[in-house]
Structures are given as structure tokens and as C-alpha cells.
Amino acid sequence: GEDVEQSLFLSVREGDSSVINCTYTDSSSTYLYWYKQEPGAGLQLLTYIFSNMDMKQDQRLTVLLNKKDKHLSLRIADTQTGDSAIYFCAEGGGANNLFFGTGTRLTVIP
Amino acid sequence: NAGVTQTPKFRVLKTGQSMTLLCAQDMNHEYMYWYRQDPGMGLRLIHYSVGEGTTAKGEVPDGYNVSRLKKQNFLLGLESAAPSQTSVYFCASRSRYNEQFFGPGTRLTVL
Numbered sequence: 001g002e003d004v005e006q007s008l009f010l011s012v013r014e015g016d017s018s019v020i021n022c023t024y025t026d027s028s029s030t031y032l033y034w035y036k037q038e039p040g041a042g043l044q045l046l047t048y049i050f051s052n053m054d055m056k057q058d059q060r061l062t063v064l065l066n067k068k069d070k071h072l073s074l075r076i077a078d079t080q081t082g083d084s085a086i087y088f089c090a091e092g093g094g095a096n097n098l099f100f101g102t103g104t105r106l107t108v109i110p
Numbered sequence: 111n112a113g114v115t116q117t118p119k120f121r122v123l124k125t126g127q128s129m130t131l132l133c134a135q136d137m138n139h140e141y142m143y144w145y146r147q148d149p150g151m152g153l154r155l156i157h158y159s160v161g162e163g164t165t166a167k168g169e170v171p172d173g174y175n176v177s178r179l180k181k182q183n184f185l186l187g188l189e190s191a192a193p194s195q196t197s198v199y200f201c202a203s204r205s206r207y208n209e210q211f212f213g214p215g216t217r218l219t220v221l
Contacts, residue, residue, distance in 0.1 A: 030208075098153075100152040100153040
């Protein structure tokens, strides 16, 4: 399968910005996604970006895509304790499935 | 509109026992998926279906079978459970806009 890599942990203070990074290998992916998983729950789609875009902003979320380096990032502005969760990046776009990273556990310190 | 539901939420099996996990979606989606989630490994695709009556293997299909007899249901079967199948299982369905909607998960322990 494709390789999607993320760092496992990130800690930030409440009110600071969080940046979660992801690298992927499949340059043919049409979409790249960010999902959020809260404890004991399934994954919830946060946002996605088309592969022909460099940036997408959605309220406190900013997604940056560097296709040359196959690097995707998710910035959360003014991080709140409710943002504590595991964040997964995923690539896909074909008829079939998504390839997920290992997830980054974000801890927000009050 | 319940989205994607999964039953059961928890299950403990002994090695060699069988069980079926049920996934249901009420969004009329064609595509459905079964993933397993293990610590430090993200989600891995077990099997998927692109429509009623069709199924296909994913990344880690061994030891599992699936059926999609009705569009809204996708069943995952374990014929002879093994401890390596201890995991959290997620079902998902996909909209035509490529968004995957996930169920709440089934936590399975095989002793």
C-alpha cells in the first residue's frame, strides 16, 4: 500500500497554534484528507484539499499542500482543549479506499 | 438519519470462535468499507464493496469474509477468530463527493 507518515504526538498550550504534519507517497492522489478521532469514537472528516490546490482555509483550520515534497500540514489556530484528539491524514481519490497515516495524538495543555 | 451504525460495540471471543459484525448506513451510499485500527498503525483496509452484491479485498483480508446482500448493509465475518484479530473495527461508507463517513467502531478482543 501507500506510505503515509505522521509524527505520533504533539503537545501545545491552549490558545497557541498547532501544526500537524504528514508526508505521503502517491503523487496521483486526487484528494488529501484530515480526519479527527475523539476517544472511543469513529473518525470524523475535518477537511480535505484537492491535489491541484496549495492551501485551503476553513475557520480555524488551514491546510497546506506541497506537492513537490508530498507534504501536507494541518494548522489549528487558537487551539482549545476540545481539539485534543488523534488526527489522521489520508490520501486517496480512486474508486477504492483511503490510505491513512498512523495518526498524531494532539494534547492541549490548559 | 443515523449515518453509519455498527453492532455490536464490544465483543470478547475465544480463539476459534466465529462472529459477524454488522454495519448499516442510511445514506444510500454505494461504497462501503471495513477497516481495522491497531495502535501505531493507523487504519488498514480489510475489505470493501463498490455496490450491492460486490466485494473486494483490501490490504489485510486474510481471516475475514464479507457480504453485501443489501445496499445498506455490509457484514464482516470472522470464521475462526485468532488473537491477532484483536482490534477496533470501523465500518465506513463513501459519498459521491469522496467523503467517508465512519461508524463508532467495534472493539473486539480474542482470548
